[in-house]
Amino acid sequence: xxxxxxxxxxxxxxxxxxxxxxxxxxxxxxxxxxxxxxxxxxxxxxxxxxxxxxxxxxxxxxxxxxxxxxxxxxxxxxxxxxxxxxxxxxxxxxxxxxxxxxxxxxxxxxxxxxxxxxxxxxxxxxxxxxxxxxxxxxxxxxxxxxxxxxxxxxxxxxxxxxxxxxxxxxxxxxxxxxxxxxxxxxxxxxxxxxxxxxxxxxxxxxxxxxxxxxxxxxxxxxxxxxxxxxxxxxxxxx
Amino acid sequence: xxxxxxxxxxxxxxxxxxxxxxxxxxxxxxxxxxxxxxxxxxxxxxxxxxxxxxxxxxxxxxxxxxxxxxxxxxxxxxxxxxxxxxxxxxxxxxxxxxxxxxxxxxxxxxxxxxxxxxxxxxxxxxxxxxxxxxxxxxxxxxxxxxxxxxxxxxxxxxxxxxxxxxxxxxxxxxxxxxxxxxxxxxxxxxxxxxxxxxxxxxxxxxxxxxxxxxxxxxxxxxxxxxxxxxxxxxxxxxxxxxxxxxxxxxxxxxxxxxxxxxxxxxxxxxxxxxxxxxxxxxxxxx
Numbered sequence: 223x224x225x226x227x228x229x230x231x232x233x234x235x236x237x238x239x240x241x242x243x244x245x246x247x248x249x250x251x252x253x254x255x256x257x258x259x260x261x262x263x264x265x266x267x268x269x270x271x272x273x274x275x276x277x278x279x280x281x282x283x284x285x286x287x288x289x290x291x292x293x294x295x296x297x298x299x300x301x302x303x304x305x306x307x308x309x310x311x312x313x314x315x316x317x318x319x320x321x322x323x324x325x326x327x328x329x330x331x332x333x334x335x336x337x338x339x340x341x342x343x344x345x346x347x348x349x350x351x352x353x354x355x356x357x358x359x360x361x362x363x364x365x366x367x368x369x370x371x372x373x374x375x376x377x378x379x380x381x382x383x384x385x386x387x388x389x390x391x392x393x394x395x396x397x398x399x400x401x402x403x404x405x406x407x408x409x410x411x412x413x414x415x416x417x418x419x420x421x422x423x424x425x426x427x428x429x430x431x432x433x434x435x436x437x438x439x440x441x442x443x444x445x446x447x448x449x450x451x452x453x454x455x456x457x458x459x460x
Numbered sequence: 461x462x463x464x465x466x467x468x469x470x471x472x473x474x475x476x477x478x479x480x481x482x483x484x485x486x487x488x489x490x491x492x493x494x495x496x497x498x499x500x501x502x503x504x505x506x507x508x509x510x511x512x513x514x515x516x517x518x519x520x521x522x523x524x525x526x527x528x529x530x531x532x533x534x535x536x537x538x539x540x541x542x543x544x545x546x547x548x549x550x551x552x553x554x555x556x557x558x559x560x561x562x563x564x565x566x567x568x569x570x571x572x573x574x575x576x577x578x579x580x581x582x583x584x585x586x587x588x589x590x591x592x593x594x595x596x597x598x599x600x601x602x603x604x605x606x607x608x609x610x611x612x613x614x615x616x617x618x619x620x621x622x623x624x625x626x627x628x629x630x631x632x633x634x635x636x637x638x639x640x641x642x643x644x645x646x647x648x649x650x651x652x653x654x655x656x657x658x659x660x661x662x663x664x665x666x667x668x669x670x671x672x673x674x675x676x677x678x679x680x681x682x683x684x685x686x687x688x689x690x691x692x693x694x695x696x697x698x699x700x701x702x703x704x705x706x707x708x709x710x711x712x713x714x715x716x717x718x719x720x721x722x723x724x725x726x727x728x729x730x731x732x733x734x735x736x737x738x739x740x741x742x743x744x745x746x
Contacts, residue, residue, distance in 0.1 A: 276637060276640065296641060297640045297641075300641070300642065301643060306641050312638035314635065316630065316634060317630060317631065317634075321627045324624060325624070325628065325639075325644070328624065328644055329642075329643035377642075
């Protein structure tokens with residue numbers, strides 16, 4: 223696809239020489255929500271980490287806005303416009319919500335821009351404004367997830383990568399978080415989503431990829447994947 | 461009562477100095493999980509630098525602490541870049557052995573170049589001066605060094621707790637990978653932390669030459685006490701380092717006066733043993 227924002231071409235990843243991702247290719251266009259779904263251990267998070275610069279692929283190429291970022295280190299991704307909200311939230315537990323959010327905009331030096339983004343995320347997640355001075359580890363699971371997403375938005379990313387949003391959340395909260403993701407996308411941020419809750423992810427996505435034992439086994443419009451017998455049987459128990 | 465107050469004040473002033481020596485070590489340990497065995501020898505280098513600046517250049521320690529602070533910042537940063545960065549993250553042992561080797565090198569280098577003799581600066585601005593507080597005598601060099609050390613500690617505390625750079629340092633300590641995702645260049649944070657650790661000990665060493673002799677073994681005891689303070693106060697905690705240093709300074713002074721000078725470190729190490737048995741993370745550990 224020529225107008226792709228993110229192009230992943232045949233990446234292979236390994237941990238200590240053990241291959242876990244085998245030639246994964248995918249792309250994300252501006253304004254899309256793309257979901258990578260699959261079972262636990264399929265290589266979804268490793269693929270995300272490779273894109274985020276935390277785990278460099280052994281082979282293959284990753285390009286973002288036409289620029290090769292395959293070997294770009296993780297700390298440089300924010301400046302390129304990629305923000306990754308990792309699995310398990312990974313908030314800085316002993317820092318306050320406000321401090322966590324400020325760190326999300328660490329590379330931004332303009333105070334006015336930081337304050338404006340703080341206002342934006344507080345509008346999106348009003349509860350975080352109330353909890354601003356609270357230490358992150360004292361937040362509930364749902365609030366921590368909101369804080370993690372808000373922190374990911376603080377850099378004003380072009381591409382927001384969300385890893386296992388629903389992990390550890392009760393169903394009502396999952397719905398709320400998913401609705402927020404749609405709202406973030408509606409405001410102009412492109413989203414790449416990894417999720418074990420296949421139905422919820424594909425319902426909001428434009429396109430999807432099904433990952434199985436480190437390989438893409440199915441891809442296409444999200445609606446088509448949702449209707450696919452193999453996906454319904456394997457991941458939705460239908 | 462006056463004698464007790466005198467001993468307590470002596471202990472407090474010693475503790476204030478210990479706090480600055482230990483703060484650098486605490487920062488390095490807390491953020492990077494590296495046991496910096498050459499910390500005491502960094503203090504020795506700072507003292508030698510201050511001594512030679514005074515002896516050859518006539519620059520008083522009240523001025524030369526700035527030079528030793530800057531020099532030790534650079535030495536710390538270089539140590540990170542040339543030694544620590546190559547062995548960090550694998551296990552605790554390589555950085556520990558590397559800094560142990562560095563400590564041996566620095567000590568023996570100074571032994572070789574400057575001999576094992578004790579050297580003390582004469583006629584410093586503060587040397588030998590005292591102030592009287594009722595019947596209590598306070599050495600001016602100790603007072604200035606103590607007050608300055610605590611001021612530097614507050615500055616360090618402010619940097620870590622109240623600035624974005626400080627939050628980045630804390631974030632790196634808590635979760636290096638997540639910190640990278642924020643755009644924090646954690647390798648540079650490590651470099652800065654090693655530099656700051658060096659600067660703390662550099663400033664302390666620079667000031668100490670007003671009233672203490674420098675020799676190649678001077679860093680050993682201070683290094684050991686700094687380790688004790690860090691473990692007692694809690695790894696990475698600046699307030700913990702201050703509280704532990706004041707406690708140790710006072711225990712050392714009280715035991716030295718009321719039991720016997722040879723027992724002062726016995727009391728200090730006994731206190732340490734009791735605290736780590738009751739609270740292994742130290743008083744204020746992260």
